[in-house]
Amino acid sequence: MATVRVLTPRGRAAIAVVEVRGAGALACVDRCFFGAAGKPLGERPSNQPLFGRWLGEKGEEVVVAVRGRERVEVHCHGGDAAVGAVVASLAERGATRLEDEVEPAGVSPMAAAAWRALRSAPTERVAGVLLDQANGALDHAVEAALNRLRGGDAHGARDMLLGVLRWERLGGRLISPWRVVLAGPPNAGKSSLVNALVGYERAIVYDTPGTTRDVVAVRTALDGWPVELSDTAGLRVSSDPLEAAGIERARAALAGADLIVAVTPLAEGDAAPIESPAGVKRIDVRSKVDLADLPTPAGAIGTSSVDGRGIEALLAAITSSLVDASPEPGAAVPFLPRQAATLREACDAIEGAAIEGDVIEGDGAHRAEALLTALLATAG
Template sequence: MPQSIENHEPVSCSATLLTPRGRGAVATIRVKGELNSIAAAINACFNAANQKSLAAQPLNRIVYGLWGQTSNEDLVICRLDEYTVDIHCHGGLAAVERILSDLEARGCPRNSWEQLVKSTKTELDFELQDRLTAATTFRTAEILLRQSEGVLKSAFEALLPVADQPFDLDYYQSQIQNLLDWEQFGLHLTSPWCVVLAGRPNVGKSSLINAILGYERSIVFNEAGTTRDVLTATTALEGWPIQFSDTAGIREQADVLESTGIRRAEQMMRSADCNLILIDVSQPEQAHDLRLVSQWPESIIVAHKSDLPQSWKQPLPHAAISVSSITKSGIDTLLEQLMKKLIPAVPEKNTPVPVTPRQIRILQQAAEALKESNQSVYTRLIHQLLS
């Protein structure tokens, strides 16, 4: 159903800001709808240098002109087809807001880009566009762009049974498993891998996270229990988004507030993609150190403060990495091991990767349908992926 404006009359055009919000060199506003409605809204505000009305402008021709009767704004417009006009203006917030407001006042209300895509594309197309806009690094954006250009859709289409051909359960099961092998990787393309730094108070967690980031994000102070909440900072390593969490020092003798921070730290550790357990080798080992190492065996152990004389009496835990946040020694080795643990494999260029929880959930349900040899349910689920 068409949208409505204040007078409740049907709305036959809408304006959508396509470029990201914020300052930029150029912004693009797309106006879609019936030509008469678009022309009425634009002709009231736009004076083309060639003195022609919007309807008289040829398709796919860039037209320069001025927007507004006073305080004119230089811009260009382009008719893409009978139902679509793009307005390219200065990318400043004021210019964009003025044009959108002028159009809205003339019966052409604003629309979000999400609404625009949903009205013209499938849910799969919208998901891929939405995930692409959420990418925070070039490397993740490149993978998401390939998925949106047809790689993932083609993989889903290949899961559909072919008429007049035998239903090959083993083939479809293997294809779905190939997709699900990348499920966690795909989700992390727009949600950073979570790395939690843990250890007893004053082991140097804050100093290490600052050394990794290259700037002071965490508080560094020589009083035990200073960090009582989880402090997070996101960066990129090898082109992948990584969130580091600096947590409260873990110890038994803690006040009420500090104990709350310790509980939150342990919750974060349970949900993390990788934990870094720090031990202070400049001090004798304590029960807290040994308990953490044994309680979280999959963690990377960091033998911290290696620039100081070693007072740790026992042999260091297996595979512990000696690191100094002061001299930066060992940090490259630590980050190399961290990335191998977080991302042991990277998909080849045209590998299809599911990137949303919906896609993964439906693929898992389709795999269950195959186990039960239920072809009709399986086929319906694959059509849902492509809807």
């Protein structure tokens, strides 16, 4: 029986690879593939790329490679819709869909979760951190802490867990990006600044205040870490219903930000008042320095989207504000929220227990041990 599965990660990509295996693989693909040479796949040499169309002469362009009589690869456009259509057509012709498993057999639940997360890694640096976890870094750290706890070294176990939790915030932003929100008064140059930071025009730029009516987000990478920059509507009181709605969305974006870049034109003097959520870092920017022959206030970064002044300094400030240190290769990093929550709960159980010397006694010991044991048995 022929089976079909997708070999490449989900998400937008230029090319995807769909594999068909088993008895009948050649015949199944042959019923969908219309090759330019017009010959059946069984008459074509192995490992030769064959150009053609899928499901008819006007169908999607694909490249087919016959790897053997029971293995064929279909290389198609990488979007989810195109891949889904190829898989569905093969299933309609008798192929059985397999889950797109990417983790090796026999790995731990946490390592398997890391292998799955690797499919969505947006940068090489993120992939490196997740690959360490896929190779057992987090498992080994939890096991080591658990062994110390069982051996009576409560302080050592707690310190090991706290060392892993050092990377909790970074681990939570490996797949979903850090959220950086640019906010300020209308016509402060926020849209131009976003375009300058990412290096291309994503946000609409116009010199009429209130041009931005919605939150415009663009994803990029800074020093290898995924970041989403959000350009928001200018903050002011407005009687225009559309602009007022945009301002409310801007305030909602601020509430969910990891970092706020407060933008005020240099010529306007004092920084615009922006309410920052508690605990959220903020960078003060004085924009349009090319239009004002004035000194930039202490603690602020002067920028010009016209001549590029201050853009590199702002990029560096954003990066250091989000990630003040990076894990060494092989470091244990909790990459799922439940992993970090369980580790913190185990720390709390240890700290709340009666400790004589290094020995932990009572329910705290049992609670921490149970939490760590359960974590090793699940993906987190």
